[in-house]
Amino acid sequence: MNYQNDFPLIKNRGITYFDSGATTLKPQSVIDAVVNFYTHHTANIHRGIHILSEEATELYEESKEKVANFLNTKPENVIYVKNATEGLNFASAMIDFSKGDKVLTSVTEHHSNLLPWLLLKKQGVIVDFVDIDENGKLNMDELVEKAKGAKVMAFSHASNVIGTINPVSEISKIAREVGAISVIDAAQSVPHLPVNFSKLDVDFLAFSGHKMLAPSGTGGLLVKEGFTKTCTPPIAGGGTIEDVTLTDIKWASGAEKFEGGTPNIEGAIGLGAAVDYLQKIGMKNVRRHELELLNRFYSNIQDLPLTTYGPKPNERTGLVTFTLKSRLDGKMDIHAHDIADFLNARKIAVRSGKHCAHPLHYRLNIPASTRASFHVYNTTDEVDALFLALKEVVEAFS
Ligand SMILES: Cc1ncc(COP(=O)(O)O)c(C=O)c1O
Structure with a gap:
């Protein structure tokens, strides 16, 4: 499969983009959907009787139906x-x-699934954490034990x-x-x-549109x-x-x-187009x-x-996070920002730092990492x- 022609930025900039965990590139069909809205249908939704408002409302609702269908739920259960x-x-x-009250979470969480819970401590809520094993997988015995009273x-x-894919069905069963x-x-x-929301049988599920080929400022809470x-x-x-x-x-x-005020209408329409694009490929094929x-x-x-963190490929998503040593003494770590800088000079974009997961880096005992x-x-x-460039990094720092 080669989909590069669908993504104009690749041709326009000639950059190898390995930072999709932060945000993804956008296919032409998503760009066209947003431009088409601005060019032909701009209006607010759910308010006007005039034709433009009706069209905008229809396009917005259509986007929700697509998202609901993509994740297997009903549109009325999708909060944008x-x-x-x-x-x-x-x-x-x-x-x-x-x-x-107790909230149970884990040491691996992104700050966005950590800070909202830590904020509740002001109300006297207790926040507890499940650790991971040496392969980066949740310690399920500990999870079962600590779930009591959560x-x-x-x-x-x-x-x-x-990249660890957590056993969400099992977690939701324990929660029930x-x-x-x-x-x-x-x-x-x-x-x-x-991802099948109904099958996972969870109560709330949040995602970002911009990480799935859609415009920024979009996402859903199911x-x-x-x-x-x-x-x-x-x-x-x-x-x-x-x-x-x-x-x-x-x-x-x-x-x-739950959607107070004017929503990101054009973003939602772009999100619908991103779902169309992904469904045409098929999520099983994306995974493959x-x-x-x-x-x-x-x-x-x-x-x-090079040291990678997390479980083996079939138990993780399509990202690799690593630290790299200079070959000279085998001891010195090359700083993640130096690696990213070196790769950037070769038109390869990766992420470096703690990736909004500081506690996990403290747990892994590393100051920073590089993620492709x-x-x-x-x-x-x-x-x-990427491999050849990493070899060059090692040589350059030896
Ligand atoms: C696991 C995880 N959760 C939450 C977020 C937050 O996403 P956003 O910045 O789109 O709100 C990210 C972003 O990188 C993430 O990787």
């Missing part, structure tokens, strides 16, 4: 948010907490650093058994794997049937009510209750392609003084080029 971070903050604000179990579907609400950060799974009725919206305003008097509120039904790239990376690096993350537009030739 600006990114996974907002989705996870919404989830924490939609749940009623009391002093002494009000919320908040875990990522896939780690943005070590102990009466906990399950919240899943799917920012790194929805763009890379088939909620289990019934939650839109019982939860109070974290923000309220235009579009969230059916009626309001100076004393009473009758909330709108479904997701509208990324696995091929992962395997190529692992077979290449045998001779490099893949998507459909990457090729095995590019992975080979």
